[in-house]
Amino acid sequence: MKNTLILASLLLPALCGAETVKLRSGEETPAQVLSLDADSVKLDGGRTIPRRDVSEIQFTAAQAAAGPGAASVAVSTEEAAAAKADFAQAGALAARFPGANGLVLLDSGSHILNPDGTTLDRNHQVRQILKESLKQAWGQVIACAEEGRDRVKIIKASVYGPDGKIYTLDPSQIKTSRPQEEGGDFFVSGSVCTQYVMPNVQVGSIVDYETETETYNPFRKDFFFPSWGFQDDQGPIAKSEVTVSVPEKEDFYYSVKNFAGLGADKPSVASAGGMRTYYWKLENVPPIVAEPSMPAYEDTAPFMRGSLFKEWDRIFDWTLAMHEERTRPSPELQEFTLDLVKDSKTEEEKAAKIYHYVQKKIRYIAVKVGVASGWGGYDANLTWKRGYGCCIDKALLLTTMLKAAGIQASPILLNTNNMNEIDYSIPQLGFDHAITVAEIGGRHIFLDSTGYDSRYPEIADFDYGVKVLNIFAKKIDYIPVPEPKENGSFYDFSMDLSSSGAADISERMHYTGSREGGLRYYYRSIKKEEQKQTFQGFAKSVAPSAELLSYEVNNAEKIEDPFTLRVNYRVPDYPQRAGNILIVKLPDFEIEQYRIGEISLDKRRYPIKYGDPMGRYYTYRISVPDNFEVVSLPEKINISGKYASFSAGCAKAAGGLINCSLAWERGATLIPPQDYAEYKDFIEKAASYTKNQIFLRDLSAEGK
Amino acid sequence: MKIFLLYLLLTGAPARADILYLNKGDEINGLVTAMDAGSVTISAAGKETSYARGEVMKIQFVKEYSAVPVPPQEDPAIQRLLAAPPKPADYPNDGYLTWLDETAIDIRPDKTWTVTRRGIRSVLRERGKSPAAYRSYSFLPGLETAGINYAYSITDSTVSYLNDISVMEGSPYMNYPSYDRLRLAKYAIPNVQTGSTLVYSSSYSAVHSPEYPFFAEVPFRFSEPVKTARLVVTVPDGLELSYQELNLPKGTVFSKTSKDGNSVYVWEVSDLPSYRQEPHSPPFMRYVPQVALSLASSWEEVRAVMAPLLRERLVITPAMKAKAAELVSGKTGALQKAEALYNWTVKEIKFQPVDMAEYSYLPKPADETFSAKAGNALDKPFLLYALLDAAGLKPEFAYARSKDAPFTEKLPNIRRFDRAECLLTADGKELVLSPAEDTRRYFELQPELQGVKALRVLGSGEPLFDNPDHSSDQESETSSARYILDKDGNLSGSYSSRMTGSFQASMRSYKDYKKEDLDRDMEQYVHSIHPLARLKSYTLKNLGDLSKNLEFVFSMNAQGYAMKAGRYMIFKVPGLDYTSSDAAQTERELPLFWYSRSRNSRKLTITLPEGYRLYHAPKDLDIKLAGQSYSAGFRTSAGKLTFADDLKMDNTWVDPAVYPQYKAFREALAQFSENWVVLEKN
Structure with a gap:
């Protein structure tokens, strides 16, 4: 439902000299287009094509599949010597880092900004494959580019066999393809990928390939944002290096992170030929060993980002110009909006009406054809008429309608919290989502109209706790993280035990914050009969012999009202009998292992990253018949750590009742590795506690 | 009706709509009205604007799919x-x-x-x-x-x-x-x-x-x-x-x-x-x-059409002959030779998961697959066929219909098939070899091919035949564990497992993990037993060696595994966690289906803490319903508690009418898993 700022995926290839005329038949003709009118397209050489048969005219030069430079190369003595040296280096690296799937001997990149604003990126990799599974991923080169802006060349692709044989690039085997995948949400066109499968790749082979991507037609010549990651997840890297070259007259700003313990984060800088070059290098970088719930690659691996400017003004100005233009309500939309909110008395009521309207009436679908629609979004009036749009389109429409209703609002760009954290010290365009912020009743409220399920003013959990670009305010804003109770799940159980051990159990559930929207989404997405199956599963998870009596799913389709659940089930033989002892499990009380996989490792190298805070609150009212005597109850517990707290306990009450409760809160969303041991200990104590049971004695079995 | 028709309005994009893409990124929706040597003119938002050709990146002529036969x-x-x-x-x-x-x-x-x-x-x-x-x-x-x-x-x-x-x-x-x-x-x-x-x-x-x-x-x-x-x-x-x-x-x-x-x-x-x-x-x-x-058509006809086409592609180069000879060198019997050739093919030829329906029903020439070192579920078996042939093992080649779709003999057609396999009689054993992913031993036929119909294209027998069906023992996991429970409720001990068929293939996929990732998964696996469970050590032998079975052993400890309540101590059998979640609904419309039979058996011994005796253990369970069976029971002797169980699934298709039996079966297992073992202090 996000990932709509598709700039990054609009990578595509293209051209040279004359135009390329693409016909609906699939034919592509390089030709000079002389003229075009209502009926025909005239080409040089006297050819005239009916306009209806033409799908596209590309004005920038088209690229040959292989591209210049992709020439068959005989094996040179230098390459043979290099191969030998690579094997020697690989042996040493393998000894230092045993057990890897592969070895990265060289991971080298360069980013060049030419004086005319075009750019050239090169990527040179030398890798040894040590497992069959890497033959596919490391044994081929696939590079994609945006048609009309970029072109890709494969400069080199050699395979050094463990048997001493060397296979060099065969340009006749280079192919191109347009990526496609099933799914009705994304329609992003324009990308063409160059593919080459390196021959005779075996376990033990070393692949040595180099690609070049030239952006010959940048949409902004000052938008030069090189980046480089210096770590791999399959094996160690002997040398990871990157150079960034800019004309001397240009400033260049950069940030690096996660270099600690690996090498110098300051680049060497050299000048030559009117260009200034920055160079970073790390050696012997160990592989990433993934951990459950760890942050994104860029937040954990050594990483560099750069830009020609340090402030965000240029990005704000460029984006603001597009967004302002696209958020001017037409008289028709203005009138519609005012009519929509005519019965609303407060700004809150108006905002809620508009928020729910955009959520419900604008179907989520990303149809993007270039940077203007991908980054700038479509005009809000068009989105309103079309009835569909992606996150930025919906954010612009929401902004427009709020403005039409007299509420100050702005589109917001962000990286959701399941992606890398945006490094705001260096401008970039790597955002994956867009929402809206508004000043409503004196409050600064973020609204995400992309989905369908959040009740005003709630938003999806992946929006929490991230810094964002507030476009109209031209500032970096922050979406706050709610308190655990404001993002909580509340379960209230009532259990009536009969003298025979049968139990009638009822459970009411309600939710706050993103939890409500998340649950609403699930229940709205499944069939009514499947809802019933879900509740039958609920009951069975408490006791295998449980039979569902009734259930309620309230307001799954009505986002204006709270979403709640209720279920009743009967268990004919609920307590487990062990002689005259009865063991009673509190339903859903136990913290099962699958819920705490993030603390399953003895030690962690990386932080635990949660998407949202958590509050789980349980109450139990258990009615115990006269013939049962309480032997023991779970003792009270109240533990709290730096990041979370847990309290629970049971007590006897008048009238043969046992009351129990549990509250588990975690306000933090990031647990640093230095606090992991304490946090793990805390969770394990809580989880172990929840294995406790209620022990009763059956007096009737003892003849009492 | 006619009144209603008046309200049908045609909107959306106009009959002709273009998009003009400028080099600076703008996308202008309108109608390109003219273009000459110097400029492109577009009419948009009620006005015409001309752009120098040098500013234009692309014109897209947007087609509307409105050619309806009837408005x-x-x-x-x-x-x-x-x-x-x-x-x-x-x-x-x-x-x-x-x-x-x-x-x-x-x-x-x-x-x-x-x-x-x-x-x-x-x-x-x-x-x-x-x-x-x-x-x-x-x-x-x-x-x-x-x-x-x-x-x-x-x-x-x-x-x-x-x-x-x-x-x-x-x-x-x-x-x-x-x-x-x-x-x-x-x-x-x-x-x-x-x-x-x-x-x-x-x-x-x-x-x-x-x-x-x-x-x-x-x-x-x-x-x-x-x-x-x-x-x-x-x-x-x-x-x-x-x-x-x-x-x-x-x-x-x-x-x-x-x-x-x-x-x-x-x-x-x-x-x-x-x-x-x-x-x-x-x-x-x-x-x-x-x-x-x-x-x-007839199956004979289908074979007659396909066989010569396959033979054309049965190109066996000297390099392939040499490789086959190298692989079977020193192997004493046909079975060993077939295994060696299978193991090489399955490992060295990258599996390309593109169905033959999505590429071709004809294999690539065998020498091409041999050179490319990559093949799909048709080309890998065909290369193996070529190598078996080169080694003089007289294989046959067949197309098979996986269990993903029905098969009826009434419709002879090569497009009924989605997989391929080699047939071979080696040292008296009938082998069906279908190399695909490199996690299966030569005799571990994929479940989706067990017992299915296949068409012998290269070979002399009847064209249609049934693949062998595997028994539950051929798709099994057998484990044993020895634990010690101390008086504080701490559990320690070791666990070992032997696997066959898909159990082994699934475990063998760990071969693609780097060492640290495997260590991590083992640690997580043990932690899934109990919040305080800790992995002490593990071995997982023969991961990358398809000629040998896996050997999996780990040892662990878990503090506070058993809980105390007064003079009682309670615990559940480690790893015994059957649920009835797949049988929660009261009735079904569709049958229950599994790709293969299966069997899980375990034997576990727990040395009880001194000063405690067994107060309660669940009663033995022995149940057979809906083609499934389960038996389990506890025994005590000399301060040790022994638990053994055996789950066999021999019926892979359960009709909805039999679902209540299956439901009862799963609920019995789940109920048994819920049971606590209770010790009492002497």
């Missing part, structure tokens, strides 16, 4: 639907209703054919909007051409036609360049709201070839309801249609008529409810109502 306002079917749209309350389960799902197949005298799909849908609920509006189709360039005929939505009396902007065509297998042939086109009909009516049609045409003859399987029921499903097949006189009806409901109307030198077959089914998700459902094509179609 919506004149189409009686649409008008009837609009006049009396379906009520959501009548379809409480569903997101949308397919009012009409029509497939028309026209076969021509030269055996080429065209398939046209036409549909009308009504959106009932929010969640039906996107799936109702989304359509896709795929085709094999060179054999097939395909395209959208028309598509539009009617929302609040407004007609919006699909245009190029939300149509996208490309390759789903770009990451497998050697098998990158299939093209997938998808589109999303615009302007869809709850209550919208959607109309669409697309077609594909195919040329006939011996290895790609006419064949179609047309399903009638889906995850959303269908009001009317219709299949119309037109066959010219002189060609004979073979068809097989499967799972068609009562009330299906069939007719066959003659017209203009053609036979016209029509199947029509009405009021098909939606399917709901049910655990362990069979593959869709195994239960859906469908008609399978082919031109008449």
Whole structure:
């Protein structure tokens, strides 16, 4: 439902000299287009094509599949010597880092900004494959580019066999393809990928390939944002290096992170030929060993980002110009909006009406054809008429309608919290989502109209706790993280035990914050009969012999009202009998292992990253018949750590009742590795506690 | 009705709409009115603007898919639907209703054919909007051409036609360049709201070839309801249609008529409810109502057509002969030789997961696969066949139909198959070798190929035969564990496991993990037993050696494993956690299905803490229902508690009528797992 700022995926290839005329038949003709009118397209050489048969005219030069430079190369003595040296280096690296799937001997990149604003990126990799599974991923080169802006060349692709044989690039085997995948949400066109499968790749082979991507037609010549990651997840890297070259007259700003313990984060800088070059290098970088719930690659691996400017003004100005233009309500939309909110008395009521309207009436679908629609979004009036749009389109429409209703609002760009954290010290365009912020009743409220399920003013959990670009305010804003109770799940159980051990159990559930929207989404997405199956599963998870009596799913389709659940089930033989002892499990009380996989490792190298805070609150009212005597109850517990707290306990009450409760809160969303041991200990104590049971004695079995 | 027609408005994009893309990134929607040597002129938002050609990156001429045979306002079917749209309350389960799902197949005298799909849908609920509006189709360039005929939505009396902007065509297998042939086109009909009516049609045409003859399987029921499903097949006189009806409901109307030198077959089914998700459902094509179609042939004929084509591709180069000789060198019997050749093929030839239906029913020449070191589920077995042949082992080669779809002998056609295999008699053993993923030993046939029909193409026996079916012992895990429980409730001990079939193949996929990742997973696995469980050590031998079985052993400890309550100590058997979650519903519509039989047995001994005696252990359980059996029991002796159980699943297809038995079976297991073992202090 996000990932709509598709700039990054609009990578595509293209051209040279004359135009390329693409016909609906699939034919592509390089030709000079002389003229075009209502009926025909005239080409040089006297050819005239009916306009209806033409799908596209590309004005920038088209690229040959292989591209210049992709020439068959005989094996040179230098390459043979290099191969030998690579094997020697690989042996040493393998000894230092045993057990890897592969070895990265060289991971080298360069980013060049030419004086005319075009750019050239090169990527040179030398890798040894040590497992069959890497033959596919490391044994081929696939590079994609945006048609009309970029072109890709494969400069080199050699395979050094463990048997001493060397296979060099065969340009006749280079192919191109347009990526496609099933799914009705994304329609992003324009990308063409160059593919080459390196021959005779075996376990033990070393692949040595180099690609070049030239952006010959940048949409902004000052938008030069090189980046480089210096770590791999399959094996160690002997040398990871990157150079960034800019004309001397240009400033260049950069940030690096996660270099600690690996090498110098300051680049060497050299000048030559009117260009200034920055160079970073790390050696012997160990592989990433993934951990459950760890942050994104860029937040954990050594990483560099750069830009020609340090402030965000240029990005704000460029984006603001597009967004302002696209958020001017037409008289028709203005009138519609005012009519929509005519019965609303407060700004809150108006905002809620508009928020729910955009959520419900604008179907989520990303149809993007270039940077203007991908980054700038479509005009809000068009989105309103079309009835569909992606996150930025919906954010612009929401902004427009709020403005039409007299509420100050702005589109917001962000990286959701399941992606890398945006490094705001260096401008970039790597955002994956867009929402809206508004000043409503004196409050600064973020609204995400992309989905369908959040009740005003709630938003999806992946929006929490991230810094964002507030476009109209031209500032970096922050979406706050709610308190655990404001993002909580509340379960209230009532259990009536009969003298025979049968139990009638009822459970009411309600939710706050993103939890409500998340649950609403699930229940709205499944069939009514499947809802019933879900509740039958609920009951069975408490006791295998449980039979569902009734259930309620309230307001799954009505986002204006709270979403709640209720279920009743009967268990004919609920307590487990062990002689005259009865063991009673509190339903859903136990913290099962699958819920705490993030603390399953003895030690962690990386932080635990949660998407949202958590509050789980349980109450139990258990009615115990006269013939049962309480032997023991779970003792009270109240533990709290730096990041979370847990309290629970049971007590006897008048009238043969046992009351129990549990509250588990975690306000933090990031647990640093230095606090992991304490946090793990805390969770394990809580989880172990929840294995406790209620022990009763059956007096009737003892003849009492 | 006529009054209503007046309200149908045509909107959306104009009949002709262009997009002008500027180098600086702008996208201008309008109508390109002129272009000359110097400039491009576009009319947009009521004014004409000219741009120097140097500013322009691209012009896209947007096509609208509005070539409807009958305009919506004149189409009686649409008008009837609009006049009396379906009520959501009548379809409480569903997101949308397919009012009409029509497939028309026209076969021509030269055996080429065209398939046209036409549909009308009504959106009932929010969640039906996107799936109702989304359509896709795929085709094999060179054999097939395909395209959208028309598509539009009617929302609040407004007609919006699909245009190029939300149509996208490309390759789903770009990451497998050697098998990158299939093209997938998808589109999303615009302007869809709850209550919208959607109309669409697309077609594909195919040329006939011996290895790609006419064949179609047309399903009638889906995850959303269908009001009317219709299949119309037109066959010219002189060609004979073979068809097989499967799972068609009562009330299906069939007719066959003659017209203009053609036979016209029509199947029509009405009021098909939606399917709901049910655990362990069979593959869709195994239960859906469908008609399978082919031109008449015989299996002998299919073999006669395919065999020479395969032999042409059976290119065995000196390098291949040398490799085969190298691999079998020193091997004493045919079985050892076959194993060596299988192991090499399965490991050294990268598996390319592109179905033969999505690339070709003819294998690539064996030498090509040998050189490329990559092959799909057809080409890897064919290369193995070539190597077995080169080694003088006299193999046979067959196509097989996996369990993903039904098979009937009535429709001989090579396109019935989706897998391939080599057959071999070695040292008295009948082998079926189907190298694909490199995690299976040579005798561990994939579950989806166990017991299925196959067509012997290269070989002398009967063309059709049944693959061997594996016993539950061939798909099993047998574990043993020894633990010590101390007086504080701490548990420590070791666990070992032997696996066969898919259990072993699944575990063997750890071979692709780097050491640290494997360590991590083992640590996590042990932690899943108990919050305080800690891995002490583990060994997982022979991961990368397909000639040997895996050996898996770990040792662990878990503080506070058993809980104390007064003089009692309670615990559950480690790892005994059967649930009845797949049998929670009270009844089922669909059968229960598993790809293979299976067996899980374990034996576990726990040394009890001094000063404690067994107060309570669950009673023995011995149950056999619905083709499944389970036995379990506790024994004590000399301060030790022994637990043994054995779960066998011998029936891989349980009819809905037998579901109550299966439910009772699973609930008995789950109830047994819930039980605590109670110790009492002496």
